[in-house]
Amino acid sequence: MGIRTAAVNSPDWFAGKLLAWFDRHGRKGLPWQRNPNAYRVWVSEIMLQQTQVQAVIPYFERFMARFPDVQALAAAQLDEVLHLWSGLGYYARARNLHRTAKLIAAAGGAFPTSQAGLEALPGVGRSTAGAILALAMDQPTAILDGNAKRVLARFHGVDGPSNAAATLRTLWAHAEAHTPQTRAAAYTQAIMDLGATLCTRRGPGCSACPLAERCMALAANRVAEIPSRPQRGAKPVRKARMYVISAPPGACLLERRPNFGVWGGLWSPPQRNADCSWEAVCAEFGIRAATVAERRTAPAFRHSFTHFHLDIEPHYLRLAEQPTAIGDGDRFIWYNLDRPQPVGLSVPAGALLASLKEVFA
DNA sequence: TACTCGTGGAA
DNA sequence: TTTCCAAGAGT
DSSP states (O other), X not given: OHHHHHHHXXXXXXXXXXXXXHHHHOOOOOGGGSSOOHHHHHHHHHHTTTSOHHHHHHHHHHHHHHOOSHHHHHHSOHHHHHHHHTTSOOTHHHHHHXXXXXXXXXXXXXXXXXXXXXXXXXXXXXXXXXXXXXXXXXXXXXXXXXXXXXXXXXXXXXXXBTTSHHHHHHHHHHHHHHOOSSSHHHHHHHHHXXXXXXXXSSSOOGGGOTTGGGOHHHHTTOTTTOSBOOOOOXXXXXXXXXXXXXXXXXXXXXXXXXXXXXXXXXXXXOEEOTTOOHHHHHHHTTOOGGGOOEEEEOOOEEEEOSSOEEEEEEEEEEOSSSOOOOOOSSSOXXXXXXXXSEEEEOXXXXXXXXXXXXXXX
C-alpha cells in the first residue's frame, strides 16, 4: 500500500530533476508569462499551436494591445481578428478564438476551471486545456505538446511513429505520471523549456541535460532516432488561376473567402480552378467587356506549402487608366474595399510580383 | 484513422 | 530548390 501512495504524493525523480533545472535555466521572460491569467495563457497557447515562439511574440503583443481581455475580443469583428492574425497561419485558430471569446463573454466572462469544460471550447484540445489549467491556475494537469512528446519519448525510449495512436497513448500516460501535485505551472513550463532549448530534435545537448542519467534513448545511443519520423507520401500539386482585377482609384477587387479551407475568412484575389475563363470571372463580378482596359496573363509560379504545391497562374485585369499598385511588402496584403485598412493576405507578394513584372516591366 | 490547415526558419 | 517541422485541433 505504501509504494503507490508515495509515488502519487511526492514528485518523482523526473519531475524533481526537471524543476531544479528549470529554476536555473528555464525561460521566464516570455510575454505570456507576465500576468499569466487564463485569457492571456489561452490566447498564447492557441497562437503557439504548431507555431514557433519567435513567430508568436510580435503577434501576441499586438493582439493583447488591441484585445486586453476576453470582452474586448468578443466585441470585435471577425475581420479585425483575422487581420491581426494574418501571417500567422492556421486561420481556423483565429475563428475559433473569436467564437470562444463570444461564448465566454456571454457566460459571464470567466473561463472554465475543469479539463472537460476547457476541452469543450472550440480550438481547445486536451493539451491546450492542460496547459491553461497548469500555467494559469497551477493545477496538476498534463500537457503533451511537441516538446513534451520528444522529451518523454527519449527518456522512456518510446520509439513508435510519433503520430501513431499507440505511441500517443503511451506518451500521455508518461505525461500524467510525471506531472507533480505541486508546482504544476513551473513543471509544465519546465518540460517545454527542456524540449525547446536542450532536448531539441537535432543536436540535443545531452551533456547538460538533467535527465541524462536515466534517459533510455541516451543509454541506447538512440537519441537521434527518437522520436521516429512519420512516413509521408509525395506532396500533391494543386492548380489555381488567380485573378488580379484592378479598378479606379487603384483598388483591387477581392473576394472574402468562405470560413473554411485555406485562408478561410480572409480576403484574397479571386482564385478559380484551371478551367475558369475570363468571361466567367467578369460575369461573376459584374464586369462589362467595354470597361476592360487591359487583360494580361502572367507566367505561372509555384508556391510550396507544407502539405501540397500550388501552381498559380496569375491573371491581370485592369478596368481603367490607373494601374493597380501591388504592395511590395514581405507579404501579399490585399485590401477589403469596404474598409480603409488592409485585411487578410494571400500568398507572399514576391512570387506574384516577380511574375507580373515579366509582363508589365 | 487519416487528412486538412500556414508560415518562417533551418538544413 | 526542396524538405522538414514547430507550445495541435477539427473533421
